[in-house]
Amino acid sequence: MKKFKRVLVANRGEIAIRVFRACEELGIRSVAIYSEEDKNSLFRTKADESYRIGKNKKPVDAYLGIDEIISLAKSKGVDAIHPGYGFLSENVEFARKCEEEGIVFIGPDHIMMSKLGDKIKSKIVANSVGVPTIPGIEEAVKSEDDAKKFADYCGYPVILKASAGGGGRGMRIAWREEDLLREFKSAQSEAKKAFGIDDIFIEKYLDKPKHIEVQVLGDNYGNIVHLFERDCSIQRRHQKVVEFTPAISITEEQRQAICSDAIKLAKAVNYRSAGTLEFLVDNTGRHYFIEMNPRIQVEHTVTEMITGIDLVQSQILIAQGYSLDSDEVNIKGQESIEKRGYAIQCRVTTEDPANNFAPDTGKIDMYRTGSGFGIRLDGGNGFTGAEISPYYDSLLVKVISHSRTFSDAISKNARALKELKIGGVKTNIGFLLNVLNHETFKNGSCDTGFIAENPSLLN
Numbered sequence: 272m273k274k275f276k277r278v279l280v281a282n283r284g285e286i287a288i289r290v291f292r293a294c295e296e297l298g299i300r301s302v303a304i305y306s307e308e309d310k311n312s313l314f315r316t317k318a319d320e321s322y323r324i325g326k327n328k329k330p331v332d333a334y335l336g337i338d339e340i341i342s343l344a345k346s347k348g349v350d351a352i353h354p355g356y357g358f359l360s361e362n363v364e365f366a367r368k369c370e371e372e373g374i375v376f377i378g379p380d381h382i383m384m385s386k387l388g389d390k391i392k393s394k395i396v397a398n399s400v401g402v403p404t405i406p407g408i409e410e411a412v413k414s415e416d417d418a419k420k421f422a423d424y425c426g427y428p429v430i431l432k433a434s435a436g437g438g439g440r441g442m443r444i445a446w447r448e449e450d451l452l453r454e455f456k457s458a459q460s461e462a463k464k465a466f467g468i469d470d471i472f473i474e475k476y477l478d479k480p481k482h483i484e485v486q487v488l489g490d491n492y493g494n495i496v497h498l499f500e501r502d503c504s505i506q507r508r509h510q511k512v513v514e515f516t517p518a519i520s521i522t523e524e525q526r527q528a529i530c531s532d533a534i535k536l537a538k539a540v541n542y543r544s545a546g547t548l549e550f551l552v553d554n555t556g557r558h559y560f561i562e563m564n565p566r567i568q569v570e571h572t573v574t575e576m577i578t579g580i581d582l583v584q585s586q587i588l589i590a591q592g593y594s595l596d597s598d599e600v601n602i603k604g605q606e607s608i609e610k611r612g613y614a615i616q617c618r619v620t621t622e623d624p625a626n627n628f629a630p631d632t633g634k635i636d637m638y639r640t641g642s643g644f645g646i647r648l649d650g651g652n653g654f655t656g657a658e659i660s661p662y663y664d665s666l667l668v669k670v671i672s673h674s675r676t677f678s679d680a681i682s683k684n685a686r687a688l689k690e691l692k693i694g695g696v697k698t699n700i701g702f703l704l705n706v707l708n709h710e711t712f713k714n715g716s717c718d719t720g721f722i723a724e725n726p727s728l729l730n
């Protein structure tokens with residue numbers, strides 16, 4: 272058991288604040304890092320200490336400087352580093368170096384991460400324990416010819432994916448042979464450019480599946496539980512926009528089958544910390560594992576609302592060596608986890624829906640938030656006078672509602688979105704309201720084709 276005194280968050284914005292809050296509640300001192308471009312950002316003032324990093328580096332690279340971050344952590348007496356999501360959160364090298372330097376990486380160890388962080392490898396693990404995956408080739412495809420052979424065998428459409436990909440990037444759909452031949456090389460070079468490795472793989476492209484994912488938590492002693500599923504089917508260009516839990520459009524049997532496959536897979540690697548197993552469900556109701564995210568996710572909030580379990584605190588406690596059933600983590604077995612009601616998260620971004628969701632920048636000249644019964648706001652950069660820069664993710668605030676019924680969770684979320692008044696930069700609030708008010712959303716049955724098929728959501 273190693274009690275943490277100081278935890279550094281190798282991240283920025285809302286997730287950095289989320290972790291600082293958890294630290295404060297656990298009586299741990301929080302340490303922020305920030306780039307030159309973030310010197311006036313809100314998040315750094317929410318930590319107990321903050322240090323500038325990345326001198327002369329590009330804005331994004333500041334948060335990717337493995338050696339600089341670790342040596343800063345060491346010089347400040349930091350016990351552990353929380354990586355948040357994005358940036359270094361799935362970087363095996365970073366996790367390994369933290370371990371080497373005696374700093375606890377709050378997440379799985381680097382070996383576990385290397386087994387799972389990569390989409391091809393995690394598919395292989397899934398197949399080895401009998402968890403269904405989408406038909407595809409379980410290794411990097413090296414040539415157009417190999418890709419074509421697979422597509423001829425399983426039929427079009429197929430999808431090319433970057434093995435190291437994330438955030439909906441690095442995917443190309445081929446509806447016919449010409450597309451495949453045309454897209455192959457650019458998919459490879461895009462993968463190399465965005466993720467540093469040009470490994471791409473191919474699998475069958477499912478027709479408008481649902482995206483259902485399962486939250487798991489594991490400790491250092493082999494205990495693993497799931498905290499039910501989330502429906503993240505409402506996506507724009509393969510990126511999640513609205514998430515909710517529990518999923519409504521699957522049966523209880525499907526829910527149990529998906530959650531039990533998630534546990535099977537997490538157990539196969541003896542998973543530790545918070546993680547998510549993502550599945551696609553096709554229109555016949557079959558589910559397929561697609562990838563594992565060995566980190567906290569943007570949408571973890573909805574799971575916290577219905578289970579009452581603080582996932583970030585749990586991560587920190589597990590990293591200190593507490594077991595799931597300790598009084599600190601306080602999860603006394605799978606059966607002890609109950610869910611109450613429905614929770615919905617809308618991602619408010621500084622993007623202009625009328626201009627193909629181009630990120631908008633500038634000074635926020637008015638920032639008034641909604642609140643009230645059943646509302647939680649997890650924000651990072653929003654306040655009157657804040658400067659929205661073009662350098663980072665455009666997520667401004669997450670509006671999360673929780674209620675006894677799905678329909679009331681929708682009403683509460685819509686009400687909070689209407690109360691949220693942001694001036695000076697464009698946001699997607701109107702678009703989110705259109706999603707919440709749509710009949711298909713209201714009956715919980717959106718699939719991943721929903722946004723693309725409903726251009727009226729932009730009005």
Ligand code: ADP
Pocket residue numbers: 405430436437438439440474475476477478479480482506509510549551561562719
């Ligand atoms: P990322 O890691 O970039 O988020 P994922 O592999 O999790 O990528 O996929 C993101 C989304 O892309 C899925 O939720 C789904 O909408 C779509 N997708 C991925 N693979 C397939 C597939 N084989 N068939 C249909 N849709 C897919």
